[in-house]
Amino acid sequence: MSRPPRARESVLDAFETLVIDEGERAATLDATARAAGVSKGGLLYHFSSKDALVEGLLERLRVLSADDIEQIKGSPEGPVAAFMRTSIMTDSPLDRVIVAVSRLAQNGHPTAGAAIRELRVLWEDALRPHARDETALQLIMLVSDGLYFNNALTVGSVSGPVPEGAELDALIALVESSAGR
Amino acid sequence: MSRPPRARESVLDAFETLVIDEGERAATLDATARAAGVSKGGLLYHFSSKDALVEGLLERLRVLSADDIEQIKGSPEGPVAAFMRTSIMTDSPLDRVIVAVSRLAQNGHPTAGAAIRELRVLWEDALRPHARDETALQLIMLVSDGLYFNNALTVGSVSGPVPEGAELDALIALVESSAGR
C-alpha cells in the first residue's frame, strides 16, 4: 500500500502507452524498457515477467475504476450522463488503462478479460437505480461499450468515429430520455 | 473471381478460428498450418506471408459484408431490427470474420482497422433512412458496436454478457422506439 517507486510507474506507463498506440504485439519487454528509458534488466527488476507487467496494469485498473465509480455515483449531472461522458474521454487515465486491458484480454490474457467484466458489473450496479428497467440498463451499457470499441479500434494516429461536443450532448440526452429514470 | 481451392479456404478458416478462440498472438503460421492439417510449407504456398493471410481475411470480410448489407436492406422485419439481430449472431460467418478482423486491427494492422471503419460507413448509409436523425443513428450504431465489443472480449470459453432471446427482443424494441422512424 506504500507508494510505488518512480521508475516502476514509468515502466508501467510506457507499457500502457505501447499497448494503446501500437498494439500488445509491439509492447515487448525490449520496446517497453527503451520507451521507459531503462535497460531490459532494469525493467525486470521491477516486473519479473511479462505477466507481472500485465498484473501491474490490472492493479492500476482496479484503483482507477474504484475512484470512477464513486465519482459517477455522486455526480450532480446524474450518474447516467456522467457515466457516458467518462466513456469517451479518451485521454483520461482510466480510459487509457481500460483500452490497454481490453487489448490484453483479446490477446489471450484471461485475467484481463475477467477484470473488464468485473468492472462492467460494478458500473451496472451503480447505474441500475437510475435506469428504467434491465433492458434500459443494457442499452446504456452497450452504448458505452460501443464508445470503447471505437476507441479501442484505433491504432496509431487514425481515430474512429467518436461523437464529440454537441453530438455527444445530443446522444447523452437521447439515452437519458429513452433509458433513464 | 474463380472459386478458390479447397485447401486455401481451410487454411483461412483455421487462421480465423485461431484468432477468434485464442487471439492473434496464438495464430502463428505453425499453429494455423497444424489446425488446417497442412505443413507450414503447404500453407505458404497459398499465402506467401502472414500479411497475405490477413489480406485473405479482409477479402472474406468484404464479400460477406456486401451480402449482409443487401439482406438488411430487404428485411421484412425492418432494417434496424435486422441489423441489431445480425450484430449478435456470434456464429454467423460474417460475425466471425468481423471479430477476427477487429482483433487484427487492434494488433497494429492498419488495413484491418480501415476495413472495419468502411463497413461501419456502409451500415450507416443503409440505416440512415430508417433512423430518426443522426443522433438516433449513432445510438443504433453504438449499441451494435457494444454487442461486438462484448463478443470480441471473449477469448476461449468464457463468454461476455450478451443478451439473448426475450432480452434481445426487448432491447431491439427499445432501440426502435427511441431511434427508429
Added chain:
DNA sequence: GTCTATATACAGATAGAC
C-alpha cells in the same frame, strides 16, 4: 501443390557485475 530442412531474427528470461 505439398513436403522437410534450414536461415534469420527476435522475444522472454537468467546470471552476475557494478
Added chain:
DNA sequence: GTCTATCTGTATATAGAC
C-alpha cells in the same frame, strides 16, 4: 536498483526435394 551479456525457445520466411 540498474546495467551488460547470454541462453533458450519460437516466429517468419526461404530453398529446394518430391
